[in-house]
Amino acid sequence: xxxxxRLRKLHYVEPAVKCCSVGFESPKIDEKLDKKEEDVISANNxxxxxxxxRKQGKEWRCVDSCCWLIGCLCTTWWLLLLLFHCxxxxxxxxxxxxxxxxxxxxxxxxxLHPVVLVPGIVTGGLELWEGRPCAHGLFRKRLWGGSFTExxxxxxxxxxxxxxxxxxxxxxxxxxxxxxxGLVAADYFAPGYFVWAVLIENLAKIGYEEKNxxxxxxxxxxxxxxxxxxxxxxxxxxxxxxLMYITNGYKKVVVxxxxxxxxxxxxxxxxxxxxxxMGGGGGPGWCAKHIKATMNIGPTFLGxxxxxxxxFSAEGRDASYIRGMVPGVFDSAMLGLQTFxxxxxMSRTWDSIVSLLPKGGDAIWGNMDWSPExxxxxxxxxxxxxxxxxxxxxxxxxxxxxxxxxKDLAKYGRIISFxxxxxxxxxxxxxxxxxxxxxxxxTSQTLNTSCGEVWTEYDEMSRQNIQNVAADxxxxxxxxxxxxxxxxxxxxxxxEAHFSHGIADDLDDPKYNHYKYWSNPLETKLPDAPDMEMxxxxxxxxxxxxxxxxxxxxxxxxxxxxxxxxxxxxxxDNSCLRGGVYFVDxxxxxxxxxxxxxxxxxxxxxxxxxxxxxxTHIREYRHKPPTSLLEGRGIESGAHVDIMGNSALIxxxxxxxxxxxxxxxxxxxxxxxxxxxxxxxxxxx
Numbered sequence: 261x262x263x264x265x266r267l268r269k270l271h272y273v274e275p276a277v278k279c280c281s282v283g284f285e286s287p288k289i290d291e292k293l294d295k296k297e298e299d300v301i302s303a304n305n306x307x308x309x310x311x312x313x314r315k316q317g318k319e320w321r322c323v324d325s326c327c328w329l330i331g332c333l334c335t336t337w338w339l340l341l342l343l344f345h346c347x348x349x350x351x352x353x354x355x356x357x358x359x360x361x362x363x364x365x366x367x368x369x370x371x372l373h374p375v376v377l378v379p380g381i382v383t384g385g386l387e388l389w390e391g392r393p394c395a396h397g398l399f400r401k402r403l404w405g406g407s408f409t410e411x412x413x414x415x416x417x418x419x420x421x422x423x424x425x426x427x428x429x430x431x432x433x434x435x436x437x438x439x440x441x442g443l444v445a446a447d448y449f450a451p452g453y454f455v456w457a458v459l460i461e462n463l464a465k466i467g468y469e470e471k472n473x474x475x476x477x478x479x480x481x482x483x484x485x486x487x488x489x490x491x492x493x494x495x496x497x498x499x500x501x502x503l504m505y506i507t508n509g510y511k512k513v514v515v516x517x518x519x520x521x522x523x524x525x526x527x528x529x530x531x532x533x534x535x536x537x538m539g540g541g542g543g544p545g546w547c548a549k550h551i552k553a554t555m556n557i558g559p560t561f562l563g564x565x566x567x568x569x570x571x572f573s574a575e576g577r578d579a580s581y582i583r584g585m586v587p588g589v590f591d592s593a594m595l596g597l598q599t600f601x602x603x604x605x606m607s608r609t610w611d612s613i614v615s616l617l618p619k620g621g622d623a624i625w626g627n628m629d630w631s632p633e634x635x636x637x638x639x640x641x642x643x644x645x646x647x648x649x650x651x652x653x654x655x656x657x658x659x660x661x662x663x664x665x666x667k668d669l670a671k672y673g674r675i676i677s678f679x680x681x682x683x684x685x686x687x688x689x690x691x692x693x694x695x696x697x698x699x700x701x702x703t704s705q706t707l708n709t710s711c712g713e714v715w716t717e718y719d720e721m722s723r724q725n726i727q728n729v730a731a732d733x734x735x736x737x738x739x740x741x742x743x744x745x746x747x748x749x750x751x752x753x754x755x756e757a758h759f760s761h762g763i764a765d766d767l768d769d770p771k772y773n774h775y776k777y778w779s780n781p782l783e784t785k786l787p788d789a790p791d792m793e794m795x796x797x798x799x800x801x802x803x804x805x806x807x808x809x810x811x812x813x814x815x816x817x818x819x820x821x822x823x824x825x826x827x828x829x830x831x832x833d834n835s836c837l838r839g840g841v842y843f844v845d846x847x848x849x850x851x852x853x854x855x856x857x858x859x860x861x862x863x864x865x866x867x868x869x870x871x872x873x874x875x876t877h878i879r880e881y882r883h884k885p886p887t888s889l890l891e892g893r894g895i896e897s898g899a900h901v902d903i904m905g906n907s908a909l910i911x912x913x914x915x916x917x918x919x920x921x922x923x924x925x926x927x928x929x930x931x932x933x934x935x936x937x938x939x940x941x942x943x944x945x
Contacts, residue, residue, distance in 0.1 A: 799898020
């Protein structure tokens with residue numbers, strides 16, 4: 261570089277001086293300088309070219325941004341992981357308080373009554389005993405409730421094996437999938453995601469083990485009576501309770517069902533005392549002799565609206581949001597995924613979902629212009645628990661009431677509305693739903709299904725019927741059943757042979773001795789067991805799906821499901837309408853009305869549904885989300901599954917299992933408006 265600068269200086273400054281002083285040498289010098297100048301210029305041009313190329317190479321592209329972002333995320337993840345393992349635990353985690361089991365053991369609490377756990381829908385594991393060639397290597401491996409790796413490897417094969425026979429609701433030929441037995445059946449739904457594990461661990465702290473603790477696993481896909489017909493699940497449960505009663509010093513059993521397990525065990529209470537061949541032949545005093553208490557966690561006594569959207573369009577709040585964000589993925593005929601069609605085809609073979617449809621009709625869930633929850637409003641940004649409820653009578657420890665307070669009256673009774681206007685207008689301004697419309701017209705003009713291979717019963721509907729359903733109409737729980745009989749007649753004929761969703765006029769009518777009524781608390785009696793106790797334990801303070809705004813799917817696309825939730829509709833501030841879904845108070849899956857009504861009114865005292873006066877207790881758990889990621893799912897959660905790790909709920913169960921009564925653990929604890937809602941329901945008792 262120094263030589264180049266000297267040459268430039270000689271060329272531009274010194275030549276004139278030297279030419280005057282040394283004239284005879286100037287030609288040679290000029291020739292040399294010209295040559296060197298050319299070399300310098302070419303060198304400069306080369307350097308500039310390289311520099312320009314480097315600048316062009318550094319041009320930022322979208323791929324570079326993505327790679328940079330992924331690299332930053334991976335680096336941050338590894339740094340956090342390194343810090344988590346290297347730093348002292350006290351710097352990263354709050355000191356853990358002793359769990360309920362440890363605390364109660366210090367108080368002297370010991371295992372007394374045997375405990376039977378009854379899982380609900382979906383959370384129990386299912387394993388393969390016989391399958392098709394595509395399931396080779398999966399013998400006795402979990403198809404459901406495990407790592408779920410096989411679902412990603414061969415999803416269509418797994419869907420085929422998890423589906424039941426459409427005509428019978430039982431095993432398809434050549435396929436046998438059975439419930440995983442033992443406590444491992446539902447302790448964890450997936451690695452790291454607990455269901456019953458935390459409760460089991462705390463029960464073990466006060467002395468429980470497999471001799472006095474049992475998981476009543478069953479195939480949750482089947483109708484309740486079919487679990488007995490195929491697997492003898494009810495008989496095995498009866499024998500297990502009798503054995504635990506004898507081997508534990510003739511101590512009565514505490515039964516803890518969760519979610520759908522509550523109505524499954526309600527079916528069992530009637531079955532066990534019914535004479536064979538329909539029942540278990542235990543006699544009228546069996547429950548009074550063997551059962552101390554039934555502690556129902558998140559019970560679905562009166563059904564859940566989520567079952568409606570699942571059967572009608574194979575979607576719910578979360579699925580409709582995803583579909584609204586990426587409509588080209590799930591609805592694309594080009595990709596041919598038909599995700600919702602596959603889910604619908606499978607779930608409509610599960611009779612258990614029909615058991616979760618709302619029970620009680622308009623008298624319980626409301627009509628076109630009234631519902632028990634009217635007056636509630638959801639605050640999605642901040643859950644407020646500082647307002648006072650209207651239900652102040654017979655409530656302990658509930659000075660501060662939670663719930664969602666009223667702004668505008670939502671028409672919650674309209675469980676399905678086509679268009680936002682149909683969900684809010686007065687019923688006089690809407691077209692009436694004629695029962696004649698719920699009959700399929702005989703026509704050859706059916707939906708075009710040439711772009712897909714997944715059959716659903718929508719494929720057999722005429723376009724005229726499809727248009728009639730969605731003509732700015734709204735459906736209550738009563739007309740909803742007629743609607744489902746129209747869109748899925750084979751499923752409803754099969755399932756309604758096992759379940760009923762009405763209200764009994766006369767419970768002494770011999771027809772109610774049939775098993776199809778036993779899981780509906782409004783069409784059956786509790787057993788004659790005055791010393792037995794019934795608990796309703798559930799979370800409150802979380803917006804929970806209640807009704808839906810639908811629209812017709814785009815007709816230009818080849819689809820097997822002609823309807824979908826209209827996620828474009830949301831209400832104003834403090835409105836319970838979000839993404840085409842109306843919300844009420846509940847535990848995220850089960851509304852308060854379904855979980856608490858029977859304990860608040862239907863069974864409270866001596867009623868026609870509870871002739872022996874079994875004591876009922878409501879224990880609500882106000883939802884409090886974890887304050888940080890380090891707390892996991894929280895110990896004060898009221899969510900439908902996460903509540904299984906709620907310390908207060910676990911303590912209540914442990915105390916009752918150790919001998920306490922409902923009054924001794926504090927009686928009713930209510931934060932919601934369940935008493936006010938129950939009072940507004942006109943149900944003869």
